[in-house]
Amino acid sequence: MKHLMKEKSLLTILMTFLIIFIGTVSITPLFVGDIFGELVKQTGALNDFLTSSGLVILQLNAPSFSGVIATGILIAVAGIVRAVADFTQSYVNEVLAHKVTQNVTEEFYDNMLEKSQEFHDRVRVGDIMARATYDSRQMNIFIAPGIKFLFEASFTLIFSVSLMLWISPKLTSLLLMALPFYIITIREYNKKLRPISQAQMEQNGLLNSRLQESITGIRVIRNFVKEENEIKEFDKEIDKLREINTQRGIISARYYAVAITVLIIALSFLWGAFEVTAGNLRLDQLVTFVFLMMTLMMPTWQFGWTITQFQVGMAAAKRIHEMMERKEYVPEPTSPKELKNIKGNIKFDKVSFTYNGESSRKNSLEKINLEIKGGSTVAIIGNPGSGKSTLMKLLMRLYDPTGGSISIDGVNTKDMSLSNLREQIGVIEQEIFLFSKTIGENIAYGKPDATQKEIEKVAKIAQAHEFILGFENGYEEIVGERGVTLSGGQKQRIAIARALLVDPTILILDDASSAIDAETERKIQTAIANVLKNRTTFIITHRLATIKNADTIIVLRNGHLMDFGDHEDLIQVNEDYRNLFERFSELPPMKTKEGN
Amino acid sequence: MRNLGPKVAYDRQYSDMDLIKRFFRYLGPFKTMLVFIIIGIIASAIVTIFPPIMVQNSFDLLEAEAGWLAVLPYAIGYVLLSLFLWVLQVVVGIMVTIVTQKVIKQIQLETYISLQEQDLMFFDKQATGQIMSRVTNDSQELTDMLNVVTQFVSNLLVLVTVLLWMFIVNWRLTLVTLIMAPFVFLVALTFRRITRRTTGSWRAAIGAVNASFQESVSGISIAKAFGREEKSKEEFEVINSDTFKYAKKRAFAVMGVWPLMDGISTIGVFGITLYGSSLIFGGLATASTILLFLLLLNRFLYPLVRVASQFSTIQSGFAAMERIFSIVDAEITVTSPANPEIKKLEGHISFENVSQEYEKGVPVLKDITLDIKSGESIAVVGHTGAGKTTIASLLMRFYDINKGSIKIDDVDIREYDLHNLRSQIGLVSQDVFLFSGTVLDNIRYGHPTASKEEVEKVINIVAAQEFIDALPEGLDTELGERGKGLSAGQRQMISFARTLLANPKILILDEATAAVDAYTEWKIQEALDKLLADRTSIVIAHRLTTIKNSDRIIVMDQGKIVEEGDHETLMKRKGLYSELYETYFKHQSAEWISEISEVFTD
Missing domain, CATH: 1.20.1560.10 (ABC transporter type 1, transmembrane domain)
Known part of the structure; x- marks a missing residue:
């Protein structure tokens, strides 16, 4: 609604042409009547015909042949004006609808980008997409013929009803008595339709994700010989959808307030006939009245349609708004401290974190205390789910800690603006996400104005330059379904280049891939070693060489900080850590650690 | 939709x-x-x-x-x-x-x-x-x-x-009226055609908006990490207003047709009136x-x-x-035969002169002959693109081979009932796909009726108990699309457990634990040794320890088997294996760790 009101100028144009349109529609019959006025009188048989068509209202004086031509021209002009007005108002209505949809989609998009990482971890992409596509389309449909219908129907209704009142207030009031029944019917109809439309949308979404899953997971399905099962499940789901669609169809088919309308017309007619017999009403007045009653059919249908679509549109709008209004943002400080040329000293002070902030759930991280000197290299190791990645996401403020604080160069990260904070941090994610753009654009993602030279420079450091040139289109090669498929190692190197291009003071490398051959690994290690200097680097890795050479090694276990120190310290005190290395080499005997 | x-x-x-x-x-x-x-x-x-x-x-x-x-x-x-x-x-x-x-x-x-x-x-x-x-x-x-x-x-x-x-x-007036018909029909058809074209480009634009939206949401953490939100918004705005542009064009065509018809019908009214009037005056x-x-x-x-x-x-x-x-x-093409063989497999696999190409002229496997005894455990090593994964895919009959034959228990796999065959082979691949549903649903995917004890047993084997316990609802935690919310290592552990629970006679591990940390992998390896004892297993490996544990190592290169034997024998031969060892596995050994350390200590 709010969006609709923004488009005042469009609305004004729409209204103007609507009125012109309705005006011309109303006067055309007058002209037609004009021509035939005289001819009507001559042919008695025509009266029968006119009665059924209602044109008797327009008994005017008959002209000569030249008069016929003149009026004919008038009809043509009125027709053209009407056509132009009709087109303009319909077109403007469409434009209005699309404009509003565009704005809503854009706002929704912006809003989704601003939502916290936690929100995105929890909410399915498919769910968001369903709202961005299907729901916004429903809103569009409500606006596009909806508004037009609403006004057309209102104007026609007012016009017809006032004419009817003028002819016979008695008959009109009889007719109006039927109104409550009519309203009740429509309301009942909508009450039935609303939950069904909702169910339909949901089932559609469900079916879509199911379908997508069974296509992307086809190998697993084959592997476990679950085809029959998948088909059975899918059958069940589409059958549900069919059921819903059928129900909806049945409700729609049943609805034709026709039953009531017909009764009313017949009753009014009988009553009218009675009045005519009694001499209270002229016959031609009754004819006109019946004709006007018939003109009410279209607006009532339009009202019905609009109200239905209004329900659907509003439900859709609600779904979009409901998602936008979830207050899941990482809050920005009101007066942020701007950090420049930072050293990269990082302090974790009793940092705890629970997903979704629910106390009943287990902690992902518990009271982590860490102090890291600027420029040092930190290796983080631990079992899957120990909180390694989470710790890094907290540093970037993709999440906020539920307890404790994190500071960079003594400034609490919560006091920095998000952009200022994230500018300082470069990240190479565990699962590399590349956009379906060219390789060059992917590397330049964090710095879109980078020159080709800069891009190539970081690609060389990341040992990616060579294999990129191996592609047919080099840096212009498109990544993804439409282009080249990259191996895990190649993706990783592109991600390294991407992170290096923004030249961050703090670098996070979440390194999951181990399927790189030693030569490439040596290259990457060399590259990383080169860029480590003057940067605080966190490396989550399984690569023993990297671990061993880190200044500090953090051992996490199920959200707890187990040990903290350099390689020499840890082989002495941490059994898991020691086990890791012992498989490859003889280590000096372990120290017994108190309380461990 | x-x-x-x-x-x-x-x-x-x-x-x-x-x-x-x-x-x-x-x-x-x-x-x-x-x-x-x-x-x-x-x-x-x-x-x-x-x-x-x-x-x-x-x-x-x-x-x-x-x-x-x-x-x-x-x-x-x-x-x-x-x-x-x-x-x-x-x-x-x-x-x-x-x-x-x-x-x-x-x-x-x-x-x-x-x-x-x-x-x-x-x-x-x-x-x-x-x-x-x-x-x-x-x-x-x-x-x-x-x-x-x-x-x-x-x-x-x-x-x-x-x-x-x-x-x-x-009939006279009818003929006059009918003159309009071809025009009306033509205009309607033309408009319909324009509508279709404009609708096409409008749909394409909507498709672009959706794709961009979806990609942004899927890659949201990257956008956040690089502080790219504003830029993304700008880009989206451009694509989004494109849609508006096309929508307008389309609306022009769609909305144009009725008023135009109205106009034509007005001319018709005019024509009929004139001609009709002349007919009246002529008494016709x-x-x-x-x-x-x-x-x-x-x-x-x-x-x-x-x-x-x-x-x-x-x-x-x-x-x-x-x-x-x-x-x-x-x-x-890959279907069960008319009279399929259905039986319990022993696990004796033989590849006889198997050649395969997915695309014409690009051979992936060349004349592979390989015999794996029931209960044997072999490791397959080789460079990327050597054809290791193809061996697994062919054994599963994901594709049919071009030449030669693959037999299990001396029966060609094409003669088995497809379901019977696949259900007795377990494949754990590097690229994990999990379904939405709970962790338990996923583990039980291949064996929905498995008891709690059975599930716990496989969870222990893959050392996943610890992290599953730490999940908000344990085994009943709902996973997002494709296991969103779990790390790559965790997903691999679940997929591994899933395959083990199905209890296949033949197990293929295609870099099954690549994303699991070294320590956990070592624990899995220990548990696995017992489990593999009465199964035939093919391990496509990237870790030295796994290879050393196997009965036999197959070395592949460019679609061919070039060497086979155990670690010591192969190292002595100084062939591709020792080369591969130098390239792929050595960096998991202690000497290499000190060697590469020089890079860091410069």
């Missing part, structure tokens, strides 16, 4: 007649309903004419001052007839809905079933979005077509009736005839335009039907 990807243009494989015949087969089960529907449509077309006539007659009576009681039967008749008409329309409407929905469901299901049976090659060649659009968009177009067909028929009926009536009343027509014509004009034009536009909806329905059928009919 989402519009996914551009539609692929297919060569016409089916004639319209084929499609119609085929479609009628879907309607077969609903014969009685169809008869009712057809009768209903015709009946309501006929009945529609009566109420106006009745109204007309009753007015005659009133004019003759017959009194209101004389009109009463007409009023009652009118109500009854209208009610009858209404009931008729409701019944027809409901029947059409029921039949349409059932037919669509049937077609969707058949498409889905054929997808499930399709060769994997099919999925390799087409993007997911494209395939999805067959089941969603195309079947939607088909539904639209079905809904339109009934309207098309009744419009045609009305058109013919009106035309007949007009001819009977005055009466005024009432002309009035009748004017009134019938719109009843004639409206269905005509409708028919023109419905005609093309039907055409695009045909196109959709064709795309759907081309999937349903796609030849499937």
Whole structure:
């Protein structure tokens, strides 16, 4: 609604042409009547015909042949004006609808980008997409013929009803008595339709994700010989959808307030006939009245349609708004401290974190205390789910800690603006996400104005330059379904280049891939070693060489900080850590650690 | 529904007649309903004419001052007839809905079933979005077509009736009126064509918006990490306003058609009036005839335009039907034989002169001969692209081989029942796919009736107990799409557990623990040793420890087996294995750790 009101100028144009349109529609019959006025009188048989068509209202004086031509021209002009007005108002209505949809989609998009990482971890992409596509389309449909219908129907209704009142207030009031029944019917109809439309949308979404899953997971399905099962499940789901669609169809088919309308017309007619017999009403007045009653059919249908679509549109709008209004943002400080040329000293002070902030759930991280000197290299190791990645996401403020604080160069990260904070941090994610753009654009993602030279420079450091040139289109090669498929190692190197291009003071490398051959690994290690200097680097890795050479090694276990120190310290005190290395080499005997 | 990807243009494989015949087969089960529907449509077309006539007659009576009681039967008749008409329309409407929905469901299901049976090659060649659009968009177009067909028929009926009536009343005027018909039809068709083109580019623009939206949401953490939100918003704004532009163009065409028809019909009114007037003055027509014509004009034009536009909806329905059928009919090569072998496998595998190429002229495997004894554990090593994964895919019969034969227990795998074969082979691959549902659902995917104890046992084997316990709801934690919310290592552990629970006789591990940390992997390895004892296993390995634990190492290079033996023997040969060792595995050993350390200590 709010969006609709923004488009005042469009609305004004729409209204103007609507009125012109309705005006011309109303006067055309007058002209037609004009021509035939005289001819009507001559042919008695025509009266029968006119009665059924209602044109008797327009008994005017008959002209000569030249008069016929003149009026004919008038009809043509009125027709053209009407056509132009009709087109303009319909077109403007469409434009209005699309404009509003565009704005809503854009706002929704912006809003989704601003939502916290936690929100995105929890909410399915498919769910968001369903709202961005299907729901916004429903809103569009409500606006596009909806508004037009609403006004057309209102104007026609007012016009017809006032004419009817003028002819016979008695008959009109009889007719109006039927109104409550009519309203009740429509309301009942909508009450039935609303939950069904909702169910339909949901089932559609469900079916879509199911379908997508069974296509992307086809190998697993084959592997476990679950085809029959998948088909059975899918059958069940589409059958549900069919059921819903059928129900909806049945409700729609049943609805034709026709039953009531017909009764009313017949009753009014009988009553009218009675009045005519009694001499209270002229016959031609009754004819006109019946004709006007018939003109009410279209607006009532339009009202019905609009109200239905209004329900659907509003439900859709609600779904979009409901998602936008979830207050899941990482809050920005009101007066942020701007950090420049930072050293990269990082302090974790009793940092705890629970997903979704629910106390009943287990902690992902518990009271982590860490102090890291600027420029040092930190290796983080631990079992899957120990909180390694989470710790890094907290540093970037993709999440906020539920307890404790994190500071960079003594400034609490919560006091920095998000952009200022994230500018300082470069990240190479565990699962590399590349956009379906060219390789060059992917590397330049964090710095879109980078020159080709800069891009190539970081690609060389990341040992990616060579294999990129191996592609047919080099840096212009498109990544993804439409282009080249990259191996895990190649993706990783592109991600390294991407992170290096923004030249961050703090670098996070979440390194999951181990399927790189030693030569490439040596290259990457060399590259990383080169860029480590003057940067605080966190490396989550399984690569023993990297671990061993880190200044500090953090051992996490199920959200707890187990040990903290350099390689020499840890082989002495941490059994898991020691086990890791012992498989490859003889280590000096372990120290017994108190309380461990 | 989402519009996914551009539609692929297919060569016409089916004639319209084929499609119609085929479609009628879907309607077969609903014969009685169809008869009712057809009768209903015709009946309501006929009945529609009566109420106006009745109204007309009753007015005659009133004019003759017959009194209101004389009109009463007409009023009652009118109500009854209208009610009858209404009931008729409701019944027809409901029947059409029921039949349409059932037919669509049937077609969707058949498409889905054929997808499930399709060769994997099919999925390799087409993007997911494209395939999805067959089941969603195309079947939607088909539904639209079905809904339109009934309207098309009744419009045609009305058109013919009106035309007949007009001819009977005055053939001269009818001919004059008919002059308009080709113009109207042509304009309608042209507009429809423009509409279709503009709708096409509008849909494509919407597709681009959706793709961009989806990608942004999927890659949200990267956007956040790089502080790219603002830039992304700007980019989106551009794509989004493109859609608006196309929507406007489309609206122009779509909204243009009716007013234009209105304009044409005005000219028609003008023409009929003039010509009609001259006829009257010539005594060849009466005024009432002309009035009748004017009134019938719109009843004639409206269905005509409708028919023109419905005609093309039907055409695009045909196109959709064709795309759907081309999937349903796609030849499937990997199928169970007529008399399939069904038995419990022992696990003796032999590859005999197996060659394979997915694309013509690009061999992936060349003349592989390999015998794996029941219960044996072999490791396969080689550079990327050596053909290791292909061995696994072929054994699973994801693809059929071009040359040679693969036998299990001395029976060619093509002679086994496909399900019997695959259900006894477990494949854990590096690229993990988890379904939405709980962790437990996923682990039990291949064995839904497994007991709690069995599940716990495999969880312990893959050392996943610890992290599963730490999940918010433990085993009952709902996973997002493709296991969102879990790390790559955790997903691999779940996928591993899933395969183990299915208890396959033959186990293929294709870099199964690549993303698991070294320590956990070592624990898995220990547990696995016991588990592998009575199974045949093929391990495509990246870790030194795994290789050393196997009975035999197969070294592959460019689609060939170049060496085989145990670690010591192979190292002594100083061939590819020792080279590979230097390249791939040495960096997991202690010496290399100190060697590479120099890089850091510079």
